[in-house]
Amino acid sequence: MVKKNTEKKGSREIQQGRRDFIVVASYAMAGIGAAAVAWPLIDQMNPAADTLALASIEVDISKIEVGQAITVKWRGKPVFIKHRTEGEINSAQSVELSQLKDPQSDVERVINPKFLVMVGVCTHLGCVPLGQKTGEIRGEYNGWFCPCHGSHYDSSGRIRKGPAPLNLEIPPYQFASNSLIKIG
Amino acid sequence: MSADKFSNPVVRWIDHRLPIFSFMDHELNEYPTPKNLNYFWNFGSLAGVSLVIMIVTGIVLAMSYTPHVDHAFQSVERIMRDVNHGWLLRYIHMNGASFFFIVVFIHIFRGLYYGSYKAPRELLWILGVLILLLMMATAFMGYVLPWGQMSFWGATVITNLFSAIPFIGDSIVTMLWGGFSVDNPTLNRFFALHYLMPFLIVGVVILHLVALHRFGSNNPIGIDPSGPQDTVPFHPYYTIKDFFGLSVFLSLFAAAIFFFPNFMGHPDNYIPANPMQTPAHIVPEWYFLPFYAILRAVPDKLGGVLAMFGAIAVLFILPWLDRSPIRSGNFRPIFRIFFWVFLADCIALGYLGGMPAEGIYVVLSRVATAWYFLHFLVILPLLSVIETPKPLPQSLSKSVLGGTAMAGAASAVKEKM
Numbered sequence: 001m002v003k004k005n006t007e008k009k010g011s012r013e014i015q016q017g018r019r020d021f022i023v024v025a026s027y028a029m030a031g032i033g034a035a036a037v038a039w040p041l042i043d044q045m046n047p048a049a050d051t052l053a054l055a056s057i058e059v060d061i062s063k064i065e066v067g068q069a070i071t072v073k074w075r076g077k078p079v080f081i082k083h084r085t086e087g088e089i090n091s092a093q094s095v096e097l098s099q100l101k102d103p104q105s106d107v108e109r110v111i112n113p114k115f116l117v118m119v120g121v122c123t124h125l126g127c128v129p130l131g132q133k134t135g136e137i138r139g140e141y142n143g144w145f146c147p148c149h150g151s152h153y154d155s156s157g158r159i160r161k162g163p164a165p166l167n168l169e170i171p172p173y174q175f176a177s178n179s180l181i182k183i184g
Numbered sequence: 185m186s187a188d189k190f191s192n193p194v195v196r197w198i199d200h201r202l203p204i205f206s207f208m209d210h211e212l213n214e215y216p217t218p219k220n221l222n223y224f225w226n227f228g229s230l231a232g233v234s235l236v237i238m239i240v241t242g243i244v245l246a247m248s249y250t251p252h253v254d255h256a257f258q259s260v261e262r263i264m265r266d267v268n269h270g271w272l273l274r275y276i277h278m279n280g281a282s283f284f285f286i287v288v289f290i291h292i293f294r295g296l297y298y299g300s301y302k303a304p305r306e307l308l309w310i311l312g313v314l315i316l317l318l319m320m321a322t323a324f325m326g327y328v329l330p331w332g333q334m335s336f337w338g339a340t341v342i343t344n345l346f347s348a349i350p351f352i353g354d355s356i357v358t359m360l361w362g363g364f365s366v367d368n369p370t371l372n373r374f375f376a377l378h379y380l381m382p383f384l385i386v387g388v389v390i391l392h393l394v395a396l397h398r399f400g401s402n403n404p405i406g407i408d409p410s411g412p413q414d415t416v417p418f419h420p421y422y423t424i425k426d427f428f429g430l431s432v433f434l435s436l437f438a439a440a441i442f443f444f445p446n447f448m449g450h451p452d453n454y455i456p457a458n459p460m461q462t463p464a465h466i467v468p469e470w471y472f473l474p475f476y477a478i479l480r481a482v483p484d485k486l487g488g489v490l491a492m493f494g495a496i497a498v499l500f501i502l503p504w505l506d507r508s509p510i511r512s513g514n515f516r517p518i519f520r521i522f523f524w525v526f527l528a529d530c531i532a533l534g535y536l537g538g539m540p541a542e543g544i545y546v547v548l549s550r551v552a553t554a555w556y557f558l559h560f561l562v563i564l565p566l567l568s569v570i571e572t573p574k575p576l577p578q579s580l581s582k583s584v585l586g587g588t589a590m591a592g593a594a595s596a597v598k599e600k601m
Contacts, residue, residue, distance in 0.1 A: 040269035043268045044244050044247065049268075050262060
């Protein structure tokens with residue numbers, strides 16, 4: 001009688017184990033299903049195919065005079081292209097890396113030292129720095145100055161003073177010819 | 185009711201102050217439900233799930249849609265081609281409307297057959313008809329948004345219905361349009377209202393559920409449960425049954441989305457709207473066809489519009505037209521025949537609404553329309569008086585278990601459990 005009872009209990013434990021397995025497996029499948037349904041609902045917010053297709057532009061730089069800068073729009077953001085003077089190139093190249101908050105030599109930031117190409121968005125909180133047009137404030141380092149929270153960038157677009165943590169970003173670009181660059 | 189039934193102390197703390205857990209436990213877990221419900225009782229929860237699917241996909245579609253006459257059609261095509269998974273989201277939303285109506289129509293005919301509109305569930309029924317009206321308005325305005333030919337001419341025809349109102353009709357239509365034809369202001373307001381109305385539906389659905397839980401579900405026998413022996417807790421018995429039905433529903437829904445996404449649509453709506461040219465044969469979406477047939481059957485502008493709205497309005501007063509105290513059609517031999525005739529009549533109206541308004545179709549539409557109103561206004565009130573119902577079972581348990589002979593076996597089963 002006792003033996004029979006334990007047998008029964010044993011089989012019930014096996015039963016219970018099987019049921020737990022079914023319950024856990026069901027919940028796991030439901031979880032996977034829910035995630036599979038949720039993904040398209042979330043991913044639709046990422047850039048669409050036509051938005052991605054607009055991700056590169058070509059710019060003619062032959063008309064930019066020495067000392068002049070132009071601003072072009074790339075992926076909805078301003079890109080600064082500056083035809084630098086000899087003086088600006090020299091001052092940018094002569095800075096000691098130890099003086100920089102985000103150490104980077106000028107050579108690393110350009111393909112052709114005459115043309116500085118960078119995203120004109122302050123790395124602090126996303127404002128557009130001043131310094132593109134003649135007469136605009138260019139900050140203490142004769143480069144660019146962000147009016148929102150007072151970040152100073154030098155003639156290589158590197159952060160020298162103020163709250164911004166990083167140098168102005170260099171977008172991926174290449175020279176298609178001497179006078180044409182392709183950004184993106 | 186005590187909060188002690190929850191073992192989690194955080195749940196207990198919250199429930200003591202804000203009894204949402206007691207509420208959910210009461211309405212979704214222990215909620216006593218007749219134990220003889222058949223699969224036709226799945227369609228209420230399926231309608232609820234459909235509403236959620238429509239709201240969720242609708243909100244994400246609105247993130248990529250542009251309600252402007254110059255951009256609406258292109259923005260929908262952009263959703264189909266460029267937006268990540270946009271084709272899937274749009275096809276779910278598009279076919280979701282049709283499936284929502286399929287589910288709701290079955291839900292309504294379930295109520296018609298089993299007398300779910302009778303006392304004490306009259307308000308429950310009326311709220312349901314209100315939901316149907318809101319759904320129709322929402323679906324109509326949603327169909328306008330892609331700004332295809334059917335969108336444009338559907339909007340023109342349906343808004344012109346209001347011009348049938350004597351004296352002020354034209355002013356009302358001008359106000360609905362925000363101009364002198366269906367144009368950009370119309371599209372803008374339809375988008376705003378199409379976004380708003382589903383949330384109104386949610387509100388009425390909540391009232392519908394409050395009214396439902398006041399007396400609980402009707403059942404295929406149509407007599408009230410006489411005690412706990414006639415009911416089972418909602419969870420797990422009906423949650424499992426609802427989930428099974430849901431998985432069947434979702435399988436069919438997925439089949440439509442992936443294999444026949446445009447089956448229930450109209451190809452003309454992939455032509456951009458052109459206010460200068462009406463397509464040769466315009467028809468509304470299939471779920472409006474029975475009402476469209478009624479509209480066309482009456483050879484008078486105001487009369488047709490009144491008949492069409494009357495076809496819905498008559499549902500509001502149904503609880504007072506059918507005076508028979510017997511709810512379920514199972515015990516009403518004559519009603520039962522007329523129910524199936526009425527269902528056939530509605531399907532016929534749907535077919536006729538899709539046919540051209542000429543020749544034999546006009547005659548048949550008139551016969552079917554006449555029968556529709558005859559059923560509600562003459563046959564049902566008459567049947568309540570002349571029909572002799574079959575004897576009702578004494579209780580739900582007896583009807584399920586086959587009377588006293590099975591009572592012993594039933595209790596044996598209970599002991600085993």
